[in-house]
Amino acid sequence: MMKCKLCKKETKTTLCRTCNDFLQWMYPKDNPEDILERYRKADQKNGHKRLRK
Numbered sequence: 001m002m003k004c005k006l007c008k009k010e011t012k013t014t015l016c017r018t019c020n021d022f023l024q025w026m027y028p029k030d031n032p033e034d035i036l037e038r039y040r041k042a043d044q045k046n047g048h049k050r051l052r053k
Contacts, residue, residue, distance in 0.1 A: 002014060004019055015033070
């Protein structure tokens with residue numbers, strides 16, 4: 001088992017279904033994995049702790 005990259009719940013993939021659906025609803029044209037990477041890079045630049053837990 002792995003942990004969801006967004007909410008840290010136990011899941012079989014890198015994202016749980018809820019987070020995956022949410023990201024696809026927020027950004028319909030993008031791959032959810034790419035969105036997470038983009039947030040992570042922005043966090044490193046800005047020093048924000050918004051998506052890091």
